[in-house]
Amino acid sequence: MNIGFARILMSKSIRVFLSGIVSILTPFYLKYLGFSPFLIGISIFVIVLGNVVQNLILTWFRSKINIKTYLLIVSLLFSISGFILFISSSIFLIFLSLFIGNISTTGTETGPFQSIEAGILPDLVDKNFVKRAYGIYNFLGYTFSSLGALTSSIPAYFNYDIFSFKIFYLLYGIGGLIIFINYVKFNYKEDKSTRLSLKDFDKKAKRDLYLITALFSTDALGGGFIVQSIVAYWFNLRYGISLKVLGPLFTAVNIITAISLLLAPLIAERLGNLRTMVITHLISNVFLIMIPIFSSFWISAMFLLLRQSMSQMDVPTRQAFIVEIFKREYRVSFNSISNTFRSISSLFGSPLDGVALENGLLILPFFAGGFIKIFYDFSIFYFYRNRTK
Numbered sequence: 001m002n003i004g005f006a007r008i009l010m011s012k013s014i015r016v017f018l019s020g021i022v023s024i025l026t027p028f029y030l031k032y033l034g035f036s037p038f039l040i041g042i043s044i045f046v047i048v049l050g051n052v053v054q055n056l057i058l059t060w061f062r063s064k065i066n067i068k069t070y071l072l073i074v075s076l077l078f079s080i081s082g083f084i085l086f087i088s089s090s091i092f093l094i095f096l097s098l099f100i101g102n103i104s105t106t107g108t109e110t111g112p113f114q115s116i117e118a119g120i121l122p123d124l125v126d127k128n129f130v131k132r133a134y135g136i137y138n139f140l141g142y143t144f145s146s147l148g149a150l151t152s153s154i155p156a157y158f159n160y161d162i163f164s165f166k167i168f169y170l171l172y173g174i175g176g177l178i179i180f181i182n183y184v185k186f187n188y189k190e191d192k193s194t195r196l197s198l199k200d201f202d203k204k205a206k207r208d209l210y211l212i213t214a215l216f217s218t219d220a221l222g223g224g225f226i227v228q229s230i231v232a233y234w235f236n237l238r239y240g241i242s243l244k245v246l247g248p249l250f251t252a253v254n255i256i257t258a259i260s261l262l263l264a265p266l267i268a269e270r271l272g273n274l275r276t277m278v279i280t281h282l283i284s285n286v287f288l289i290m291i292p293i294f295s296s297f298w299i300s301a302m303f304l305l306l307r308q309s310m311s312q313m314d315v316p317t318r319q320a321f322i323v324e325i326f327k328r329e330y331r332v333s334f335n336s337i338s339n340t341f342r343s344i345s346s347l348f349g350s351p352l353d354g355v356a357l358e359n360g361l362l363i364l365p366f367f368a369g370g371f372i373k374i375f376y377d378f379s380i381f382y383f384y385r386n387r388t389k
């Protein structure tokens with residue numbers, strides 16, 4: 001295995017394990033600090049806003065900063081965020097830490113780590129292994145996210161003592177230092193000619209950039225209503241479910257997702273990337289809409305698991321789809337620009353969720369997210385059905 005690919009996998013695994021813990025813990029941590037549902041929704045907004053800003057910086061300074069340097073900078077911010085959250089309970093410092101911490105609210109990530117790693121991954125493996133490499137990359141993401149979700153239940157066994165939350169933010173800070181050291185040793189020979197900004201895209205590439213970014217942003221708008229942190233908090237509000245149950249539930253969610261990511265490239269080899277993306281994503285969104293309809297926790301949990309069995313199959317196939325559409329020199333810039341607008345689009349969901357949940361509108365996150373995502377599925381198939389399978 002290419003050592004650079006191995007370092008990316010190591011970094012990804014550590015990040016999503018820690019984010020799997022923190023993304024579920026944070027709403028509960030803030031709840032026990034006395035935050036309202038609205039402020040908890042705003043905290044998720046701040047996390048996503050931080051990812052937006054870090055992607056924007058990557059986009060603006062793409063021609064001036066090399067990949068390794070930026071990976072080291074965001075790794076250091078990741079670490080500092082954890083240490084601040086461990087030390088302080090100040091609302092200002094909490095929000096500042098959530099902003100700079102590049103916390104992922106899902107196993108897939110949308111911050112600068114994802115933008116860079118997904119962009120350079122095809123350069124680190126054989127061209128015939130690209131689809132499966134993306135499958136492995138995302139499989140590890142959800143596998144370690146599932147372990148993080150299971151670990152997040154620990155504070156429930158300590159009666160939600162505040163220190164039982166804080167210790168995981170310390171772990172987050174230490175993990176960031178390990179990622180930093182890992183990338184200090186990362187050797188990637190970047191060709192300066194590939195440091196292209198938007199103005200360097202040719203006419204066809206710009207058209208695809210604008211269109212695909214708009215489509216992906218539509219999907220992200222729907223996804224912003226149903227980030228893992230909000231869904232976990234929703235189960236607590238709707239059914240009174242504690243972290244003792246939510247931890248194992250989201251462990252199962254992420255394990256099922258991880259398995260599906262290994263299957264996705266195999267299906268794509270038969271159906272093509274686009275068809276695999278659309279068919280699996282469409283079915284999963286029907287399951288998503290079903291989650292809040294019933295009054296039974298077990299039925300809602302069943303539809304959540306069914307949804308996760310297909311919802312992320314579009315992740316490795318989407319990444320391989322981008323490889324089909326864009327030339328090598330455009331990919332990192334495309335990822336940073338696209339992820340920036342995806343993150344911006346996803347900003348609106350969590351504050352609206354906070355208002356909806358505070359006012360008892362418990363179906364809104366799932367209905368809004370599901371129907372917006374279904375619109376995206378039909379749209380991307382319509383525009384690209386004649387370009388690729």
